[in-house]
Every structure is written in structure tokens, then in C-alpha cells.
Amino acid sequence: MKTKYIDLIEQTFHFPQEEFSLQNSQLQFHGIDLMKLIAQYGAPLKFTYLPKISENINRAKGWFDNAIKENNYAGNYNYCYCTKSSHFKHVLNEALKNHIHIETSSAFDIDIVENLKMQGKITNDTYVISNGFKRDQYIQNIARLINNGHHNCIPIIDNYEELNLLSDVIDKDFQVGIRIASEEEPKFEFYTSRLGIGYRNIVPFYNNQIKNNPKVKLKMLHFFINTGIRDTAYYWNELQKCLKVYINLKKICPSLDSLNIGGGFPIKNSLAFDYDYQYIINEIINQIQIACEEARVDAPNIFTEFGSFTVGESGGAIYEVLYQKQQNDREKWNMINSSFITTMPDTWAINKRFVMLPVNRWDDEYERVLLGGLTCDSDDYYNSEQHMNAIYLPKYKKDKPLYIGFFNTGAYQETIGGFGGLQHCLIPQPKHIIIDQDEESNLITSVFAEQQTSEQLLSILGYQKKSERASEPFETQTLENTI
Numbered sequence: 175m176k177t178k179y180i181d182l183i184e185q186t187f188h189f190p191q192e193e194f195s196l197q198n199s200q201l202q203f204h205g206i207d208l209m210k211l212i213a214q215y216g217a218p219l220k221f222t223y224l225p226k227i228s229e230n231i232n233r234a235k236g237w238f239d240n241a242i243k244e245n246n247y248a249g250n251y252n253y254c255y256c257t258k259s260s261h262f263k264h265v266l267n268e269a270l271k272n273h274i275h276i277e278t279s280s281a282f283d284i285d286i287v288e289n290l291k292m293q294g295k296i297t298n299d300t301y302v303i304s305n306g307f308k309r310d311q312y313i314q315n316i317a318r319l320i321n322n323g324h325h326n327c328i329p330i331i332d333n334y335e336e337l338n339l340l341s342d343v344i345d346k347d348f349q350v351g352i353r354i355a356s357e358e359e360p361k362f363e364f365y366t367s368r369l370g371i372g373y374r375n376i377v378p379f380y381n382n383q384i385k386n387n388p389k390v391k392l393k394m395l396h397f398f399i400n401t402g403i404r405d406t407a408y409y410w411n412e413l414q415k416c417l418k419v420y421i422n423l424k425k426i427c428p429s430l431d432s433l434n435i436g437g438g439f440p441i442k443n444s445l446a447f448d449y450d451y452q453y454i455i456n457e458i459i460n461q462i463q464i465a466c467e468e469a470r471v472d473a474p475n476i477f478t479e480f481g482s483f484t485v486g487e488s489g490g491a492i493y494e495v496l497y498q499k500q501q502n503d504r505e506k507w508n509m510i511n512s513s514f515i516t517t518m519p520d521t522w523a524i525n526k527r528f529v530m531l532p533v534n535r536w537d538d539e540y541e542r543v544l545l546g547g548l549t550c551d552s553d554d555y556y557n558s559e560q561h562m563n564a565i566y567l568p569k570y571k572k573d574k575p576l577y578i579g580f581f582n583t584g585a586y587q588e589t590i591g592g593f594g595g596l597q598h599c600l601i602p603q604p605k606h607i608i609i610d611q612d613e614e615s616n617l618i619t620s621v622f623a624e625q626q627t628s629e630q631l632l633s634i635l636g637y638q639k640k641s642e643r644a645s646e647p648f649e650t651q652t653l654e655n656t657i
């Protein structure tokens with residue numbers, strides 16, 4: 175009988191896969207010898223494999239190019255990176271090697287844009303699409319960027335007041351977009367997204383606030399579906415509704431020439447992942463083409479703002495199984511040496527699943543287990559895979575260390591987890607390694623951040639360093655009565 179872990183995988187999936195292969199029963203990810211990485215840096219660790227970012231950007235650009243050619247589509251395609259999925263400098267530096275544009279979500283994002291401009295990574299020609307609900311600081315920062323000559327910054331209007339707020343502080347002509355508030359999926363708690371302006375109100379809003387405003391040109395209609403770009407009746411129906419609005423607007427607004435279809439490209443979350451990107455893109459381009467031809471309006475230039483797709487597949491996390499607790503006849507808990515809640519918050523908050531595989535011992539027998547994190551929170555666990563509803567791993571053996579990897583975790587986990595901040599039960603944030611390739615395609619690694627120390631956590635909590643303990647307590651001030 176076939177009882178090895180490798181047999182289980184080979185019977186269930188096509189294996190090896192493009193990014194996953196084995197050498198001496200040990201897992202390699204994009205040719206990275208993960209056991210070597212563990213030997214060098216220890217576990218737990220997180221890593222970012224930079225070349226995957228450029229690879230995915232160029233895959234998407236290629237699919238759009240193909241679709242544009244195949245459909246004889248007159249518009250062009252612009253790839254924007256949604257910075258909120260990972261703001262790190264190494265991520266942006268890698269992404270910006272590929273002639274892309276930027277989507278921002280909040281005030282401090284603009285500071286990142288200005289920083290990148292100073293380094294010469296982007297220019298005034300780089301589109302900066304500024305989404306999000308804009309409070310004063312964001313308005314001020316966008317205005318500063320535009321006033322300093324960034325003619326391709328396009329604030330996307332999210333509520334009725336923003337246009338006036340922007341006009342007050344921008345001292346030249348500027349372009350804007352409008353975000354459509356999409357209808358949520360029928361099973362969702364709400365009917366209409368809180369982001370953007372309702373379908374029916376877009377043309378009246380243009381007529382009332384933009385049409386006769388000599389300073390402002392409407393360039394873009396923005397459309398983002400929370401559930402992502404999927405081959406479902408819901409997605410196609412929302413796209414059709416959006417196209418109707420685009421066409422109605424285009425007929426009265428000649429400056430409108432771009433349609434932004436947002437982010438939401440899925441990434442590989444299981445070895446069984448199967449998504450035909452090229453088909454979906456062909457279909458989107460084809461539907462836009464048909465709708466515009468029928469209405470006799472020019473087809474728009476297309477913008478996307480892929481976050482997860484840009485950076486998700488570049489990231490991974492590796493843990494060691496510390497111990498096995500058998501809590502009853504059926505439930506064996508493999509305890510990892512970190513926490514799921516803090517290092518992969520989406521697994522806990524939105525029940526998200528990532529590709530999970532053992533790093534070593536693929537020739538050993540397997541068993542069904544549950545995975546537990548180190549915090550004392552009963553929700554700190556991971557118990558099923560996207561495709562199997564259970565987790566199988568090589569059998570726990572006290573004298574044979576077992577390492578497990580979670581892959582494609584590169585988007586959102588650091589910002590949602592509060593990188594460098596407090597961690598649940600003060601389980602320290604793991605070391606973070608950057609992996610790149612040199613000109614000869616050799617892998618090169620560097621430490622981006624060491625594992626958090628007790629001193630760092632205590633300092634955030636307001637405790638003094640051991641060396642300072644003898645000194646005075648914090649200065650106190652009286653709260654002035656301002657009422």
C-alpha cells in the first residue's frame with residue numbers, strides 16, 4: 175500500500191508543479207532549497223521571493239496584449255500596482271522595474287509616491303490612481319503631488335464632497351475618475367458597496383459637478399468588485415451594468431477615455447488551483463468591445479489595480495512543528511513554533527486558505543492532523559486545505575524535525591498583522607528574508623527584519639529598557655479643560 179506523503183500528493187494532484195518540486199524528499203520553491211534556507215536562517219521565518227513579482231506583472235501584461243490583439247481592440251492597457259497589498263520598498267522597487275503605474279488608498283501612500291519619485295523610480299508620467307475615502311490629509315497630499323507637476327495623478331471620486339475639497343486646494347487643471355458603487359453579491363450582508371457612487375447617480379453627479387467645472391476633466395470610470403474577477407453570472411452582470419454607465423457618460427463627456435476594472439485577480443491557493451486568466455481577460459475585452467461598438471462609442475483604455483496578483487505569490491512562511499498533542503482518539507494537534515493569527519491573519523479573520531506543504535520528510539508516512547499556533551487563543555489554528563477539508567502531513571516524530579511551508583502569502587498579511595507592532599500573546603514576529611536573483615540567476619538572500627525582540631515589544635508597551643529603569647517615570651501633564 176502506498177502510504178508515503180509523496181504518494182498522497184502524486185495521487186491527488188499533478189506534481190511536481192511549475193514552482194514546486196522535490197530534491198531528496200525535500201521541497202523546493204522556484205528552485206529555492208527551503209531546507210537550506212532553514213539551515214541558514216532558522217524557523218519560523220517569512221520570505222519574499224522578488225522575481226515572482228516581475229513574473230506575474232509580465233504574465234498579466236502578456237494576457238492583455240494577446241486579448242487586445244485578438245479582439246482588434248482600439249484601447250490600450252495600463253497595469254497599476256495596488257500598494258496597500260504590500261507597501262514595502264523592496265516590493266515596489268521590484269514591481270516598478272516593469273513600467274507599471276500605482277494605485278494609492280490613503281494619505282501616506284502619497285508620501286511613498288513622492289519618495290519613489292525622489293529616487294527616480296517613477297515620473298510625472300506614471301499614473302497615480304488615488305482611490306479611497308479622502309480625509310483632509312489625503313486631499314492635501316494629492317493636491318501637493320498635482321501642484322508639483324504630477325499631471326498623471328487621477329483622484330477617483332468616492333463621495334460627493336471630494337471634488338470641491340480637491341478643487342479648493344489644487345491650483346491647476348486636473349483629471350478625475352469616478353468610482354461606481356457596485357451591487358454586492360446577493361449572499362452578502364449589504365446590497366450596495368459603501369465605496370463609490372451608486373450607478374444611477376453617476377451621470378447626474380457628472381452633470382451637476384463636473385461638466386461645467388473648467389478646472390476638472392473626467393477621465394476614468396472605476397469599477398471594483400469585492401469578490402474579485404470570477405467567471406460567475408454575478409461578475410458578468412456587474413460588468414454589463416458598469417458598461418452601460420460608461421457608455422451613457424461617454425456620450426456626454428468626450429474626455430472620458432478610460433475604464434478601470436480594479437483588482438481582484440485570484441492567486442494560487444491550492445495545488446488544485448485552476449483559473450484560466452487568458453480566457454477571462456479575452457472575455458472582458460470582448461464584452462467591452464461589443465458594448466462600445468453597439469453604442470458607437472470609442473472603446474476605453476483599460477486600467478487594472480492588481481494587489482494580490484502582483485505580490486501574493488512572492489511570499490511564504492515556514493514553521494517548525496514543535497510537538498504533537500493528541501487530545502482524543504481522532505484529534506492530533508501539531509503545534510507550530512509561531513502563530514497563525516498574527517503571521518497569517520487572513521487565515522483567522524476571513525478563513526482564507528494558502529498552499530500548505532511539508533518542507534521535508536516527503537518519503538515518510540503521513541497522518542491527518544490539525545495545526546495549532548502558540549497563542550492561547552482557541553482560534554489560533556489551521557485545520558483544512560482548500561481542496562481536501564483536512565490536513566495531511568508526514569507523521570510527527572520527536573527525533574525527526576518537521577518543517578511546514580505556507581506559500582503565496584505575500585499580500586496583505588504584513589499590513590493586516592501590523593508588521594513590527596504588538597503581537598497576540600507577544601509571540602514575536604518572525605524573521606523576514608528577501609530572496610532575489612543576481613545577473614547570473616544565482617539566488618541571493620538578505621535579512622529584511624530580524625525576529626522581534628522582547629525589548630521591542632516592551633518598548634511599544636511603554637516599559638522602559640532595563641538600563642533606564644532607575645530613571646524618572648514618564649512626565650505627566652494635566653488635561654486642559656477645553657469645553
Ligand SMILES: Cc1ncc(COP(=O)(O)O)c(C=O)c1O
Pocket residue numbers: 256259277305398402436437438439479480481482483585
Ligand atoms: C479599489 C481597489 N483596487 C484594487 C484592490 C486590490 O485587490 P486585489 O488585491 O484583490 O487585487 C482593492 C482591494 O481591496 C481595491 O479596493
